[in-house]
């Protein structure tokens with residue numbers, strides 16, 4: 472649960488506490504990354520992971 476409003480790392484939409492969102496942890500060439508995605512981008516991301 473978020474304690475304050477964040478921005479979606481992809482589209483910049485505000486993610487307010489209580490909104491649905493996705494937190495994605497990963498490894499990038501530069502090191503670890505952590506991004507927050509709004510619900511809409513999370514759907515796109517899921518499709519991307521599925522290869523669609």
Ligand SMILES: [Zn+2]
Nearest residue numbers: 479482509512
């Ligand atoms: Zn977004």
